[in-house]
Amino acid sequence: MKVYQEKDYEQVSRRAANIIAAQVIIKPDCVLGLATGSTPVGTYEELVRRYQEGDLDFSAVHSINLDEYRGIGADHEQSYRYFMNSHLFDAVNIDKKNTFVPDGMEQDSEKACRDYDEIIRAHGGIDLQILGLGHNGHIGFNEPDDTFAKGTHCVKLSESTISANARFFASMDEVPKEAYTMGIRSIMQAKKIVVIVNGEGKKDIVKEAFLGPVTPRVPASVLQLHPDVTLVGDEAALSEYQGSILKG
Numbered sequence: 098m099k100v101y102q103e104k105d106y107e108q109v110s111r112r113a114a115n116i117i118a119a120q121v122i123i124k125p126d127c128v129l130g131l132a133t134g135s136t137p138v139g140t141y142e143e144l145v146r147r148y149q150e151g152d153l154d155f156s157a158v159h160s161i162n163l164d165e166y167r168g169i170g171a172d173h174e175q176s177y178r179y180f181m182n183s184h185l186f187d188a189v190n191i192d193k194k195n196t197f198v199p200d201g202m203e204q205d206s207e208k209a210c211r212d213y214d215e216i217i218r219a220h221g222g223i224d225l226q227i228l229g230l231g232h233n234g235h236i237g238f239n240e241p242d243d244t245f246a247k248g249t250h251c252v253k254l255s256e257s258t259i260s261a262n263a264r265f266f267a268s269m270d271e272v273p274k275e276a277y278t279m280g281i282r283s284i285m286q287a288k289k290i291v292v293i294v295n296g297e298g299k300k301d302i303v304k305e306a307f308l309g310p311v312t313p314r315v316p317a318s319v320l321q322l323h324p325d326v327t328l329v330g331d332e333a334a335l336s337e338y339q340g341s342i343l344k345g
């Protein structure tokens with residue numbers, strides 16, 4: 098695993114954007130696996146900036162997002178589709194019909210998951226997968242469990258995830274309790290993976306996930322088995338990581 102330590106969030110975002118931009122330049126019709134959450138916001142801002150400066154062209158790019166809340170639609174401000182439109186898709190020249198997010202309004206969860214796996218398969222998998230890291234080690238919404246879930250599935254969100262998300266909703270009742278998420282197999286089959294971490298709150302889980310044992314109790318630990326993972330973090334998030342580090 099390659100680990101870049103950057104001095105602050107801005108530099109983390111620039112580094113992550115460099116890696117994504119390189120992918121888009123090398124393979125203009127690449128498939129990007131995208132994440133939501135607070136961490137990649139700066140990375141998307143940086144990609145938008147580069148697009149506006151004429152340095153990036155998303156017209157042939159396809160994107161497949163990791164996850165979506167079950168029960169809220171694309172027009173709900175807290176849906177991940179809404180997040181992606183407002184932070185990236187509406188601001189660059191990606192063709193919206195080439196952007197995929199699980200359908201949170203599909204009540205038949207087996208169908209929703211089957212359809213999404215078919216989308217991933219039909220695209221020939223993911224060239225570059227962007228990941229954030231949950232405090233409990235989740236990636237996408239693959240929560241700690243007894244086994245690694247392989248395909249897209251519907252998850253009951255853990256208490257810690259529900260409370261971390263509560264800040265985005267008016268009341269606890271409104272916070273979604275379930276989500277559709279890409280499985281570990283699709284993530285692990287991505288050709289390249291970039292994990293972005295920021296802030297002191299991530300330092301313990303960074304250590305556990307990347308230096309601890311590989312276990313479905315810490316889903317991100319499976320990334321230790323992937324041949325091409327880059328971890329990009331600020332000094333605080335990497336302060337407990339004692340492996341070898343490239344300094345930005």
Ligand code: F6R
Nearest residue numbers: 132133134135136229230231237
């Ligand atoms: C979101 C996702 C989640 C987040 C994780 C970290 O699509 O897949 O796994 O990456 O919850 O969230 P932040 O970045 O808000 O700390």
